[in-house]
Amino acid sequence: MLNTGLDTATSVRELTFGDAIKEAIAQEMRRDSRVVLMGEDVAEAGTTFKVLTGLVDEFGKDRIIDTPISEAGFSGIGVGAAMAGMRPIIDIMFGDFLTIIMDQMVNQAAKIHYMSGGKWKVPMVFRLTMGATRRSAAQHSQSLHAWPSHIPGLKVIVPSTPYDAKGLFKAAVRDDNPCVIFEHKISYRKVKGPVPEDDYVIPLGVADVKREGKDLTIIATSSMVQTALAGAKLCEEIGIDVEVVDPRCMWPLDEKTLIESVKKTSRCIVMDEGYGRYGVSAELGRWSARARSTTSTRRSRASARCTCRFRSARRSKI
Amino acid sequence: MYRQMVAIRLFEERVNDLYTRALMPGLAHLYIGEEAIACGICEILRKDDFITSTHRGHGHCLAKGASPDLMFAELLGKEAGYCKGKGGSMHIADPSTGNLGANAIVGGSAGIATGAAYAAKYLKTGQVAVCFFGEGALGQGLLYEELNLAQLWKLPVIFVCENNGYNEYTHFSESTAGDVPARAAAFGMETATIDGQNVREVFETASKLIERARNGEGPAFLQCITYRYHGHHVGDIARAYYRPKAEEQTWVTERDPITLHGEWLMKNKVADRAQLDAIQAELVTQMDAAMEWAIASPYPDPSRVTEDVYA
Numbered sequence: 001m002l003n004t005g006l007d008t009a010t011s012v013r014e015l016t017f018g019d020a021i022k023e024a025i026a027q028e029m030r031r032d033s034r035v036v037l038m039g040e041d042v043a044e045a046g047t048t049f050k051v052l053t054g055l056v057d058e059f060g061k062d063r064i065i066d067t068p069i070s071e072a073g074f075s076g077i078g079v080g081a082a083m084a085g086m087r088p089i090i091d092i093m094f095g096d097f098l099t100i101i102m103d104q105m106v107n108q109a110a111k112i113h114y115m116s117g118g119k120w121k122v123p124m125v126f127r128l129t130m131g132a133t134r135r136s137a138a139q140h141s142q143s144l145h146a147w148p149s150h151i152p153g154l155k156v157i158v159p160s161t162p163y164d165a166k167g168l169f170k171a172a173v174r175d176d177n178p179c180v181i182f183e184h185k186i187s188y189r190k191v192k193g194p195v196p197e198d199d200y201v202i203p204l205g206v207a208d209v210k211r212e213g214k215d216l217t218i219i220a221t222s223s224m225v226q227t228a229l230a231g232a233k234l235c236e237e238i239g240i241d242v243e244v245v246d247p248r249c250m251w252p253l254d255e256k257t258l259i260e261s262v263k264k265t266s267r268c269i270v271m272d273e274g275y276g277r278y279g280v281s282a283e284l285g286r287w288s289a290r291a292r293s294t295t296s297t298r299r300s301r302a303s304a305r306c307t308c309r310f311r312s313a314r315r316s317k318i
Numbered sequence: 319m320y321r322q323m324v325a326i327r328l329f330e331e332r333v334n335d336l337y338t339r340a341l342m343p344g345l346a347h348l349y350i351g352e353e354a355i356a357c358g359i360c361e362i363l364r365k366d367d368f369i370t371s372t373h374r375g376h377g378h379c380l381a382k383g384a385s386p387d388l389m390f391a392e393l394l395g396k397e398a399g400y401c402k403g404k405g406g407s408m409h410i411a412d413p414s415t416g417n418l419g420a421n422a423i424v425g426g427s428a429g430i431a432t433g434a435a436y437a438a439k440y441l442k443t444g445q446v447a448v449c450f451f452g453e454g455a456l457g458q459g460l461l462y463e464e465l466n467l468a469q470l471w472k473l474p475v476i477f478v479c480e481n482n483g484y485n486e487y488t489h490f491s492e493s494t495a496g497d498v499p500a501r502a503a504a505f506g507m508e509t510a511t512i513d514g515q516n517v518r519e520v521f522e523t524a525s526k527l528i529e530r531a532r533n534g535e536g537p538a539f540l541q542c543i544t545y546r547y548h549g550h551h552v553g554d555i556a557r558a559y560y561r562p563k564a565e566e567q568t569w570v571t572e573r574d575p576i577t578l579h580g581e582w583l584m585k586n587k588v589a590d591r592a593q594l595d596a597i598q599a600e601l602v603t604q605m606d607a608a609m610e611w612a613i614a615s616p617y618p619d620p621s622r623v624t625e626d627v628y629a
Binding site for chain 1: 429
């Protein structure tokens with residue numbers, strides 16, 4: 001199931017996570033003139049992470065739009081523009097700035113379809129980042145993907161590979177609901193992988209088994225998928241066969257695939273970079289517990305704190 | 319415009335009645351006293367022009383073309399309502415009349431209106447957007463982000479500040495520093511302050527601002543001085559602690575927008591008393607019928623509560 005679709009693709013290149021996202025945005029903008037992207041320093045600067053470098057040359061400043069530092073302001077513009085027939089991508093830069101746009105995302109974008117009895121649609125994408133690994137201190141390091149995952153009306157995407165990032169991003173742009181995508185900051189350049197040049201879409205809400213195994217399931221999100229795969233390799237050396245499952249979307253959540261995996265292995269570790277309390281790891285752990293028909297199921301979860309321990313332990317041993 | 323103002327007044331009187339008879343769920347914030355603003359402005363708008371409204375939004379929705387029977391049904395949580403009963407009093411939305419929705423977050427729709435104006439400009443549709451908000455929204459930071467963006471990008475949006483003098487139960491002088499239109503003027507925006515009780519003045523000033531916006535000359539900020547006759551919401555009855563009864567009486571007897579416009583119509587021989595009375599009588603019959611129809615119409619099946627979360 002790993003990298004589904006690669007076998008039939010005509011032209012597959014090795015791309016970074018960031019370049020895969022840029023390709024997704026470029027293809028969607030070529031396909032649909034209603035797609036625009038707005039945010040701080042997105043045009044000539046190509047974002048602070050340099051992920052969108054060059055897009056403005058192709059699409060111009062009318063479609064790759066630099067905004068003032070007014071995250072709530074241009075998020076609100078995204079909501080209204082989406083309702084009025086466009087498909088905006090709203091670039092929020094650091095995920096920590098989610099706090100600034102919460103009203104536009106939660107009380108407006110997420111609620112409008114429901115409050116209007118299904119009459120208005122809000123087809124838009126919020127781009128945010130996550131990940132603590134640049135040591136940028138407390139206000140530029142959080143992984144807040146649990147927050148929008150709590151809100152009915154939002155779809156939340158947490159890709160881990162360049163292949164998934166491209167396919168999921170394109171699905172988000174075409175979706176009629178407000179979608180929130182969390183891109184891992186370190187993955188932008190460090191994570192590379194095969195990506196077809198083709199136009200392909202990965203349906204939202206379908207988990208991916210990144211590695212099959214029979215002894216232990218690791219449910220991992222975002223950058224933790226790479227960490228889990230590395231861990232699985234180490235385990236292989238000592239005879240433990242690890243299965244790594246990537247939910248890919250926090251919502252819609254493919255709980256069936258998680259449960260099936262844990263039923264098979266009877267053991268489960270959840271790895272996620274967000275805060276432990278009331279968070280993604282707790283939610284994924286809750287679903288994995290549904291596999292309890294196999295009585296010997298054991299679970300543990302690694303959230304931000306545990307993950308750091310795991311990583312430092314790994315560094316010291318390797 | 320006279321007819322529409324009377325229609326809103328009669329609609330709101332019936333909302334008050336429904337609420338006090340405990341037939342209506344949620345909250346009810348009445349627009350009575352402020353009718354000239356919605357009517358004067360929506361009279362100018364095309365059907366496909368956009369509006370965003372507020373928790374005190376029934377008047378905006380009706381003036382933009384909403385049908386009273388479907389409005390009553392929505393307020394009562396009925397299946398036939400504009401939003402299948404899921405929006406209620408504070409969230410009436412209707413794509414067929416360009417109504418992007420009433421919003422219960424004070425100032426929360428400033429972005430939506432500006433965004434719709436952005437789309438109109440990008441898609442070259444010739445539409446404009448009108449953002450109605452109360453003076454309470456002047457305290458919200460989002461409004462200033464949108465004023466800046468709207469002016470920066472020359473978007474066809476009109477910010478209409480309905481200044482009824484009170485942020486809920488607090489006089490606006492206790493919450494608002496400086497000069498209100500000067501705040502918008504600081505962004506280089508066209509501004510005006512008018513008598514919100516004079517529907518002709520509203521119409522004339524807004525016509526110029528809307529035409530400007532439609533011609534690509536940018537947004538505007540229009541402050542309308544007005545008054546809400548009732549409380550912040552229907553349950554706000556004992557109001558003497560925050561506003562004097564004499565003040566209320568003065569506005570009702572001397573500044574009523576319907577009375578003033580009726581007098582003007584008669585003075586200028588556009589209509590006589592009998593004609594105005596006939597309009598009133600006809601609308602009373604219509605509104606009563608709409609209300610009774612809504613009361614009799616069915617509630618949605620409870621199983622539908624989880625529908626429409628996702629498109």
